[in-house]
Amino acid sequence: MTDLPSSAKIVIIGGGIVGCSTALHLGRMGQTDVILLERGRLTSGSTWHAAGLVGQLRTSANITRLLGYSVDLYNRLEAETGQATGWKRNGGLRLACRPERMIEVKRQATTARSFGLDMHVISPKEAQELWPLMQVDDVVGAAFLPTDGQASPSDISAALAKGARMAGVTIREGVAVTGIAVENGRVVAVETDQGRIACEKVVICAGQWARAVGRMAGVNVPLVSIQHQYVITERIAGVTPTLPTLRDPDRLTYWKEEVGGLVMGGYEPNPKLWDVDPPPSPFEFQLLQPDFDHFEPIMELALGRVPALAEAGIKQMINGPESFTPDGNFILGEAPEVKNVFVGAGFNAFGIASGGGAGMALAEWVATGTPPFDLWTVDIRRFGRNHHDLDWLRTRTMEAYGRHYTMAWPSEEPEAGRPLRRSPLYDRLKQAGACFGEKLGWERPNWFADAAANEEPVDRYSFERPNWFAAVAREHKAARDSAVLFDQTSFAKFELVGPDAEAALSWICANDVAKPAGRIVYTQMLNARGGIEADVTVTRLAADRYLIVTGTGFATHDFHWIAGNIPDGLDARLIDVTSAQAVLVLMGPLSRAILETLTRDDISHAAFPFGRARRLSVAGCPVLALRVTYVGELGWELHVPVEFAATLYDALHFAGDPYGLADAGYRAIETLRLEKGYRAWGAEIGPDHSPLVAGLGGFVKLKSAIPFLGRAALEAQAATPLPRLLAGFSADPTVTLLGRETIYRDGERVGWLASGGFGHTVGRALGYGYVRRAEGVDRDFVLSGRYELDVAGERVPAEAFLEPPYDPTGIRIRA
Numbered sequence: 001m002t003d004l005p006s007s008a009k010i011v012i013i014g015g016g017i018v019g020c021s022t023a024l025h026l027g028r029m030g031q032t033d034v035i036l037l038e039r040g041r042l043t044s045g046s047t048w049h050a051a052g053l054v055g056q057l058r059t060s061a062n063i064t065r066l067l068g069y070s071v072d073l074y075n076r077l078e079a080e081t082g083q084a085t086g087w088k089r090n091g092g093l094r095l096a097c098r099p100e101r102m103i104e105v106k107r108q109a110t111t112a113r114s115f116g117l118d119m120h121v122i123s124p125k126e127a128q129e130l131w132p133l134m135q136v137d138d139v140v141g142a143a144f145l146p147t148d149g150q151a152s153p154s155d156i157s158a159a160l161a162k163g164a165r166m167a168g169v170t171i172r173e174g175v176a177v178t179g180i181a182v183e184n185g186r187v188v189a190v191e192t193d194q195g196r197i198a199c200e201k202v203v204i205c206a207g208q209w210a211r212a213v214g215r216m217a218g219v220n221v222p223l224v225s226i227q228h229q230y231v232i233t234e235r236i237a238g239v240t241p242t243l244p245t246l247r248d249p250d251r252l253t254y255w256k257e258e259v260g261g262l263v264m265g266g267y268e269p270n271p272k273l274w275d276v277d278p279p280p281s282p283f284e285f286q287l288l289q290p291d292f293d294h295f296e297p298i299m300e301l302a303l304g305r306v307p308a309l310a311e312a313g314i315k316q317m318i319n320g321p322e323s324f325t326p327d328g329n330f331i332l333g334e335a336p337e338v339k340n341v342f343v344g345a346g347f348n349a350f351g352i353a354s355g356g357g358a359g360m361a362l363a364e365w366v367a368t369g370t371p372p373f374d375l376w377t378v379d380i381r382r383f384g385r386n387h388h389d390l391d392w393l394r395t396r397t398m399e400a401y402g403r404h405y406t407m408a409w410p411s412e413e414p415e416a417g418r419p420l421r422r423s424p425l426y427d428r429l430k431q432a433g434a435c436f437g438e439k440l441g442w443e444r445p446n447w448f449a450d451a452a453a454n455e456e457p458v459d460r461y462s463f464e465r466p467n468w469f470a471a472v473a474r475e476h477k478a479a480r481d482s483a484v485l486f487d488q489t490s491f492a493k494f495e496l497v498g499p500d501a502e503a504a505l506s507w508i509c510a511n512d513v514a515k516p517a518g519r520i521v522y523t524q525m526l527n528a529r530g531g532i533e534a535d536v537t538v539t540r541l542a543a544d545r546y547l548i549v550t551g552t553g554f555a556t557h558d559f560h561w562i563a564g565n566i567p568d569g570l571d572a573r574l575i576d577v578t579s580a581q582a583v584l585v586l587m588g589p590l591s592r593a594i595l596e597t598l599t600r601d602d603i604s605h606a607a608f609p610f611g612r613a614r615r616l617s618v619a620g621c622p623v624l625a626l627r628v629t630y631v632g633e634l635g636w637e638l639h640v641p642v643e644f645a646a647t648l649y650d651a652l653h654f655a656g657d658p659y660g661l662a663d664a665g666y667r668a669i670e671t672l673r674l675e676k677g678y679r680a681w682g683a684e685i686g687p688d689h690s691p692l693v694a695g696l697g698g699f700v701k702l703k704s705a706i707p708f709l710g711r712a713a714l715e716a717q718a719a720t721p722l723p724r725l726l727a728g729f730s731a732d733p734t735v736t737l738l739g740r741e742t743i744y745r746d747g748e749r750v751g752w753l754a755s756g757g758f759g760h761t762v763g764r765a766l767g768y769g770y771v772r773r774a775e776g777v778d779r780d781f782v783l784s785g786r787y788e789l790d791v792a793g794e795r796v797p798a799e800a801f802l803e804p805p806y807d808p809t810g811i812r813i814r815a
Contacts, residue, residue, distance in 0.1 A: 004172060007198040009033035010366060011190045012205055013177050013213055015040075016047035017153060017351055018344045019205035020160035021359020022366070027167025029367050035170040036161075037177060037192065040284035043157045045207040047351065048285060049320035050153040051230055051263055053245045053256055054353040055092050057112050057119065057145065059408075059740065060377040061752070062688070063329075064115045070356030071147060074156060077356075081166065083159035086152025090244050090257075092145045093130055097250035100407060102140045103463045106792040109143050111740040113790065114752030119145045121793060131246055133238050134305050138250075150245055150256050153352050160359070176281070180217035186339040187217060201340040203366055208323045210331075210345035212278035219335040221380070222387040223346035224397045225274035225321040227288055229295045230265025232258055234313035249405035251301040261315065262306070266298035267404035273394060274321035290317040324348050326387065326396035327414075328404065332362055333371065333380045336560040342366050343380050348400075370527060374687040381557035385421075386441030392417045409461030410738045411667070419443045423489035424582055424645040432663050433457050435468065439552045442490035445665040447471045463792075464736050468667060469758075475664035476671050476760040479631055482660035483588030485652055486669065488637070489645070492555035493578045494548040494562065500570035501544050507708055508565050510691060512701045513538050513546070520611045520626055522699055524691050525561060526710025530717055531687040532694065534558045535679065539613045539626060547577075547613075547624075549637070551681065565709060581624075582645035586652060587635030589808070594656040595636065619651030620644075631669060632676030632806060674766045675759040677728060677804035683739070683755040684726055684768050692717055693770065694726045695802070721776020724751065729798040730764040730805060735791060737767040742790035743798075745771065753789070762805045771800075 010031060012019050015038030023036045038044070054074070056067040074087040096102040105121065112119035120143065127142035128134060161171060179191035180202060189198045204221065206213045214221035239260055246255040253266040272294060292299075295317070303309050325331060325346040335341045344362045347354055364372045376382065387393060399416035419426070421441040430436075434445035435457035447468045449455035460467040478484050496505060505513045511523035517540050525534040536558065539547040550558045555578065563574045586595060595603055598619045608614060613626045621644040626637040640648050653661060679685045685694045692700075692714060702714060731737065737756025742749055756767035767789070771782050779802060788795040 008035045010201045011199045012036040012203045014205035015042040017157045017355035021355045022362045023164035023169045024160045025360045025363030027169040032168035037175045038173045039176045043154045044284040046322045054149045066357030073356035077159045081159045081163045083162045085156040085159045089149035092148030093244045094143045094247045096140045097138045105143045110790045114742040203342045205344045223323040227272045229319045232316045233261040235260035252405045269402040271401045288319040290319045328400040332378045384440040413437045447665040472667045473760045475668035478662040483590045484664035486585040489582040490552040492550045495575045496546045498572035501572045504566045504572040510700045530690040530710045530713030532685045535681040581639045582642045584638045590659045591635045597655040621648045631672035674757045675806035724770040724772040725777045728801045729767045731798045735765040737765045744788040745785035
């Protein structure tokens, strides 16, 4: 049937595995006024030629949870629909061929245990027993996850589509979408070559075509198509149906069994684009011409692992373009540009593994307006202005593809497409020895090399102490003993203006922002479940104007959250002013002495207390000074128009040099805030965690009668035992904590670290994570246990704490 309804509540565009999964889950939620449109036939884009490996472990607990849902769904899907899926849970094997890779594998196994997966670290001999065809002379060790598996992409998609139809969803093939109608910032209809469908919501699951389809609605979907090749062999003696999937990252290859033969593919370091924009249409069940010359280095590496491949017949060589993203994570969620346009695309060659869970999460997002749990890692709102340019996008995505099987080093920075967004101080900071990192396109100094000590401003990564450890310790000490200067121009900065600005923010913010002009309020913004959607400072500038400051990487997300939650009927407008103001952050016990030499204004504690904002003239520069801290020391955020930034920076250094003022970077900020117990959104706090479990209840206006978003959920949570509580942990200074280490209390697994690092003042390894217990958790429970942390498979003793280990008046925890 090709006849189309004139309207539907929800239109899904794209009939690959993610579109079909979303349709199935919407139908099972009772959303039956749904139509899925596929331009060709189901799976005809890139789903049909996917390799079909299904692994579960990722560095994010919730993405691992989502992939685990895929496995659970695939386990039962054939029985529920009567459609064969080709699914089998034959386990997944991952090799390590050098010591550094073995450390990575051991840490991955720890992460797996943290997230509830039973991953085993095994010897080369044990790995060979699971995969007899491979030679293991160069293998150091391996990890095996029994619950991983593989599927037939076309069959599993067909089962999802059948399940969607059984649940009442309409599916139409052979219907091309030609446009998406938007009115007043909201989607209203989908135009097709067979008529117009009025709708309330649109879900773009168009794979490689998602970027082009998004443009129809004015939505940016940052993905590009890259050629991905693999071979399918004839039958090989010894290949059995129970053979696990195999990933051999040091040889850049992956393997799976296929009808008695093998599928072998890989991720070359020099990938090739499918150099078309947009991809052609139609392109149904088509492949690109094989490029054996480009694939030959992968084949040579593979022959060293499985010598039998040399004698095997090659049944087919697949060169299928697939969509990849600039950070290697897929894209889900509501587009920030247009209300009720949702995206599920850019799956980076693990769409089959993600499909079941991604469809579940996207369906709930579409139906309820919110995801089922924190999915920030894949949220479309993680992108920004730098992700609109196709050339930049291609450059960064090619790098991400080429790194697919390289070592995943802690704190590793991308290199491609840089520099792009630069502070007006970039050249000065570079001359001062800055080693830059990148966030949302911004160049930001991570640490400063000392040329006199022959330090180079170059990152050399390690699972132990990296080469910047001493430099960060030096900056950390300067912040505690004298003063430091951070360039935080990349802060996202918004102004909420209008006569109803106070009323709007009073609803959106959990803390009380109805303060006089000149007051600063630290506050969370909550969802209806009481989870933390944003963690910001709000400064009242005037009766009708507020300044909101948030982290660089959250610019798109937080702007969308605030603007989308201004109650209807209120006269308040949100304006992004990020590019107008540079921000220099002066911190340390001598910061007041330095600043006093540059201004005639009284900045004594009595005249300028903590939590206040004032306009000052500093070295001739008009400055909005905010007395706040994220490092636990006296200091100010100095917001200044960009054209004054260089003058202010030079003046601060001229005045500060006699006091020992030093430049410092973001890695010192991290070590300083860990000592002070300050939370970071995306690490210790996020949409799944309320202020109550995060130890931030003191910043919530529950004692007032003021209504705010999330209040009802917090009141309900406050009336019952808390399911978890954020705690800090300190360990011996020789221990390296990176985050995701498993927390054991009295021998029982109770959680994992959300963050980890080193406290240079207290001289201890520090980490933060939630202690969890079904019966409830309180302070006494947390502090009464005996703790250990699993660090790369080794249990190390740890001490739990709830008060910050460092305070300017004294150190609570010492080495």
